[in-house]
Amino acid sequence: MPSSTPARPKLDTTSPNMGRVADYILGGKDNFAVDREAAEAAMAIIPNLSLLWHEGRRFLGRAVRYLAGEAGIRQFIDIGCGLPTQGNVHEIAQAVAPGARVAYIDNDPMVVVHGQAILQDDGITAVIEADARDPEKLLAHPALTEIIDLDRPVAVLLFGILQDITDDAVAARIVQGLREAIPPGSYMAMSQPVSDLSPESTTEMAVMYEDRGAVEGPTRRGGVRSKAEVDRFMDGLALVEPGLVYIPWWRPDGPIIHGAESVWVVGGVGRKD
Ligand SMILES: C[S@@+](CC[C@H](N)C(=O)[O-])C[C@H]1O[C@@H](n2cnc3c(N)ncnc32)[C@H](O)[C@@H]1O
Structure with a gap:
């Protein structure tokens, strides 16, 4: 994998890392005892955490298959990619469109160094350390521009x-900055837990986020938003059917087993015309 971080951090196996915690919850093998303990503790607070993350990956799979298939997209920028885990964007996209290019972005150096170690150096995928809060710098990263042509969709x-970007103004600026920078015919896809149907659980999730120090800005606890607030992030995009919905309902490819009452995460895909 092309490296974007000259000085690679050593893997810290003494404190939990959210990417590896998620990997454990998703049934992966790239985690350590400390991550497994943190995952079990988180699941004790939010018992359906595993379901939320699994449904999140399923939605990711359906959205990427739609984008690489029906929408004809050949380049992907996966921001806040987390650890390469079960069902990665490049595997899904390249199964539909061989040669599809994928830039994975995360601001967690541990996630990046681990991802670079796991993924093969194939010239069409890259794992890059960059921060979503500076979209211009992110999109200008030489490791990204080496594989992604921003003049094409x-x-x-x-x-x-x-939800990690807890300040609404910052989150809105990120989405707007990215939307303005991509050419017409491009797409944006997003998902986020929302508080409408399960305020208690989302508050618990917010506290969990706060405990891990992922809080930014003075305005809210742990990025808990309503569906209407997430809807506004899609402003300026033509929403692909069925719009921004609870993720099990987004173009399901089988029977819906878990509904919105247990999967309180919304997701959608929009096109920039
Ligand atoms: C919950 S994980 C989501 C992983 C994956 N996208 C998925 O849906 O399964 C969120 C990821 O976003 C990353 N992240 C949080 N804030 C970020 C920022 N400002 N810039 C880039 N990545 C960020 C975290 O490090 C973490 O790996």
Whole structure:
């Protein structure tokens, strides 16, 4: 994998890392005892955490298959990618469109160094350390521009990251900055837990986020938003059917087993015309 971080951090196996915690919850093998303990503790607070993350990955799969298939997209920028885990964007996209290019972005150096170690150096995928809060710098990163041509349509993926950007103004600026930078014919896809149906659980999730120090800005606890607030992030995009919905309902490819009452995460895909 092309490296974007000259000085690679050593893997810290003494404190939990959210990417590896998620990997454990998703049934992956790239985690350590400390991550497994943190995952079990988180699941004790939010018992359906595993379901939320699994449904999140399923939605990611359906959205990327749609983008690479029906929408004809050949370039993907997966921002807040987390650890390469079960069902990665490049595997899904390249199964539909061999040669599809994927830039994975995360601001967690541990996620990046681990991702670079896991993924093969194939010239069409890259794992890059960059911060979504500076979209211009992110899109100008030499490791990104080496594989992604921003004069051609691209899909920008924001799956499960916007709740980490707890300041609404900052989150809105990120989405707007990315939308303005991509050419017409591009897509943006996003997902985020919302508080409408399960305020208690989302508050618990917010506290969990706060405990891990992922709080930004003075305005809210742990990025808990309403569906209407997430809807506004899609302003300026033509929403692909069925719009921004609870993720099990977004173009299901089988029977819906878990409904919105247990999967309180919304997601959608929009096109920039
Ligand atoms: C919950 S994980 C989502 C992983 C994956 N996208 C998924 O849907 O399964 C959120 C990821 O966003 C990353 N992240 C949070 N804030 C970020 C920022 N400002 N810039 C880039 N990445 C960020 C975190 O490090 C973490 O790996």
